[in-house]
Amino acid sequence: MATDLAEIMMKGMTGERVGLLTALPILEYVPSWFPGAEYQSEARKCRDMVASFCDLPFSMAKRQAETGRLPRSFVLDMLEQGEAEGLYAKDIAAGIHIAAAETTSSTLKVFILTMILNPEIQDKVHEELDAVVGKGVLPTFEDRERLPYLQAVLYEVMRWHPVLPLGVPRATTASDVVEGYHIPKGTLVIFNIWGMVNNEYSNPEHFDPTRHLTEDGRLRPDAMQDSSKYFGFGRRSCPGRFFASESLWAAAAMLLSAFRFEKAKDAFGKEIEVVPVFRRGAVSHPAPYQCSIISRTNNVNERDRV
Numbered sequence: 001m002a003t004d005l006a007e008i009m010m011k012g013m014t015g016e017r018v019g020l021l022t023a024l025p026i027l028e029y030v031p032s033w034f035p036g037a038e039y040q041s042e043a044r045k046c047r048d049m050v051a052s053f054c055d056l057p058f059s060m061a062k063r064q065a066e067t068g069r070l071p072r073s074f075v076l077d078m079l080e081q082g083e084a085e086g087l088y089a090k091d092i093a094a095g096i097h098i099a100a101a102e103t104t105s106s107t108l109k110v111f112i113l114t115m116i117l118n119p120e121i122q123d124k125v126h127e128e129l130d131a132v133v134g135k136g137v138l139p140t141f142e143d144r145e146r147l148p149y150l151q152a153v154l155y156e157v158m159r160w161h162p163v164l165p166l167g168v169p170r171a172t173t174a175s176d177v178v179e180g181y182h183i184p185k186g187t188l189v190i191f192n193i194w195g196m197v198n199n200e201y202s203n204p205e206h207f208d209p210t211r212h213l214t215e216d217g218r219l220r221p222d223a224m225q226d227s228s229k230y231f232g233f234g235r236r237s238c239p240g241r242f243f244a245s246e247s248l249w250a251a252a253a254m255l256l257s258a259f260r261f262e263k264a265k266d267a268f269g270k271e272i273e274v275v276p277v278f279r280r281g282a283v284s285h286p287a288p289y290q291c292s293i294i295s296r297t298n299n300v301n302e303r304d305r306v
């Protein structure tokens with residue numbers, strides 16, 4: 001359910017679409033049979049799917065809680081506090097899932113893609129992990145500060161391909177004047193993260209983690225602040241940013257500690273080129289690519305192709 005809903009929402013909720021509907025509210029009343037108005041039936045389908053996605057998993061969790069089978073979780077905490085209904089727990093749980101899963105999974109796919117495209121950078125992460133944690137030993141959060149290169153790679157992944165290139169459409173709550181322009185209350189605002197990345201960094205297409213490091217290999221003091229723009233701005237900025245940063249780090253550190261990611265080979269042993277192609281939508285995902293995932297601890301001949 002989550003995957004289907006995410007698919008339809010990400011396709012329909014792009015900044016361009018929201019902008020068009022806000023500028024031309026009459027589009028809301030165009031019948032769905034009208035050529036080009038398929039967004040009407042998509043919206044109706046999406047509304048039904050959102051309702052089911054909020055209700056069904058929550059009812060299931062509630063039944064599990066009643067028989068003591070629900071593991072410790074956000075929903076269990078809310079149920080135990082007896083505040084689940086009043087605090088819209090089911091809507092919040094569904095919202096967190098949709099907001100967290102698409103963004104985090106896409107960032108991880110970009111991470112693996114960049115490791116395949118930049119094998120010398122992957123080598124450096126492996127060297128750092130082996131020197132600090134030890135080969136064959138899985139890293140823990142206690143190792144995080146001693147792995148600045150890995151962290152710089154993750155900052156660079158978010159910069160190289162921001163997964164929410166146009167953020168989430170917002171509206172102003174009050175009138176304001178910005179650089180001489182009067183912005184009335186209720187104006188639609190779309191922030192252009194893609195534009196920021198392309199204007200603020202030299203050679204923006206080049207994947208280079210050292211942008212976030214000092215000359216002696218430590219993280220630049222402003223690196224974390226600099227990457228906060230990928231999580232939005234002000235009081236509606238992403239509430240899951242700390243969770244995202246921790247879970248991305250844990251996944252990336254574990255994956256590179258255990259595996260090497262390479263281009264897949266065809267039947268003649270020739271490497272299959274990987275061309276970065278991204279799907280359009282509110283969250284930008286890399287299109288599927290073939291790769292080879294090789295265990296770093298088993299016998300090197302033992303290769304798993306995926």
Ligand code: HEM
Nearest residue numbers: 099100103104107168230231232233236237238239240244
């Ligand atoms: C790499 C991962 C993630 C990225 C790049 C990301 C980015 C964003 C951005 C740009 C926004 C809009 C902010 C704004 O309008 O100023 C947002 C909103 C949101 N994010 Fe994330 N996010 C990520 C992961 C997560 C996770 C893991 C969670 C939850 C555990 C989460 C929960 C939310 C929620 C609930 C909102 C809506 C907030 C609101 O409307 O007030 N996100 N995110």
